[in-house]
Amino acid sequence: MTTLKQGQLSTNSALTSLVNSTTGIHNLSEEQSQQLSQEIQTYLVEQQNKEINGKEGVNADEMGDILKNVKTLNLKRFRPFFFKNAHLRVDIDTLSDKIEKFLSQNSDKKAVLMSIAGKHHHWVTVSNVTKGRISFVDSEVSFVNKKNCTTNFIQNENPEDKLYHQLLPMDVYFLEAMA
Numbered sequence: 315m316t317t318l319k320q321g322q323l324s325t326n327s328a329l330t331s332l333v334n335s336t337t338g339i340h341n342l343s344e345e346q347s348q349q350l351s352q353e354i355q356t357y358l359v360e361q362q363n364k365e366i367n368g369k370e371g372v373n374a375d376e377m378g379d380i381l382k383n384v385k386t387l388n389l390k391r392f393r394p395f396f397f398k399n400a401h402l403r404v405d406i407d408t409l410s411d412k413i414e415k416f417l418s419q420n421s422d423k424k425a426v427l428m429s430i431a432g433k434h435h436h437w438v439t440v441s442n443v444t445k446g447r448i449s450f451v452d453s454e455v456s457f458v459n460k461k462n463c464t465t466n467f468i469q470n471e472n473p474e475d476k477l478y479h480q481l482l483p484m485d486v487y488f489l490e491a492m493a
Contacts, residue, residue, distance in 0.1 A: 327454070328372035328429075329354055331437040332380065334451050335425035336387055338439070339491050350386060357384050372437070374429065374485040381487065388492050395483030404483040406463045414443035416488050427487040430455065431480040432464075448481070 329351060337347045361383065362376055372380070374393075381391045394412060395404050413426050417440065426440035438450040449457040458479045465483055 328377060328437040331427055331439050331452065335427050335439045335489055336389065338451065339389065339423055339425050339489060353386055354380060354384055377487065389489045390492055392488045393484070393486065394488055395486055400483040404465050406460050406465055406481065409465055409481060409483055410443045410448055410460060413440055417443065424490045427489055428481065429485040430458070431482065432478045434479065
C-alpha cells in the first residue's frame with residue numbers, strides 16, 4: 315500500500331490515517347485518495363467546525379462521527395474496547411492479540427485505526443502485530459515496541475512518562491469494507 319505522508323494532504327494525522335486505512339481496504343488510487351481526503355476535510359470544516367491544520371486534532375468520538383457520516387468511506391466500524399474503564403481492564407497483550415486476530419482474518423479488506431499518546435499524540439493505521447511490536451502505516455511513527463507501551467492513562471507530566479506510548483483501548487477502531 316502506498317502511504318500518504320503526514321502533511322502531503324495538508325491535514326492532521328487523523329485525516330491522513332483514515333485515508334490510509336480506507337485506501338488500503340478499498341485499494342484506492344492516489345486520485346481517489348485525494349478526492350476522499352477532500353470529502354473528509356469538507357465534513358470536518360462544515361460539520362465539526364475543525365481547522366484542517368489546527369492543533370486541536372480529532373478525538374475518538376469525532377472520528378466515529380466521520381466514519382458514520384462520510385458515506386463514501388463505505389466502511390463498517392467497530393470499537394471492540396468501548397466500555398467503561400477499558401484502560402483498566404485491557405492490558406497491552408490483550409489489546410495487541412485482539413488487533414492481530416482481527417487483521418489476520420481477510421486482512422486485505424480490514425484495517426485498525428487507533429490513537430497513540432504519550433511520546434506521540436497521533437492517529438495511526440496498524441499494519442502488523444508481532445510478539446514484540448506493533449507496526450504502523452505512517453510516515454512519522456513506523457512502530458512501537460510493546461515493552462514501551464501502556465494501556466493506562468498517564469495523567470501527570472512526569473518526563474519519564476514520555477518514554478511510554480499510551481495505546482488507549484477506547485480509541486481503537488476496527489474497520490472493514492461494507493459488503
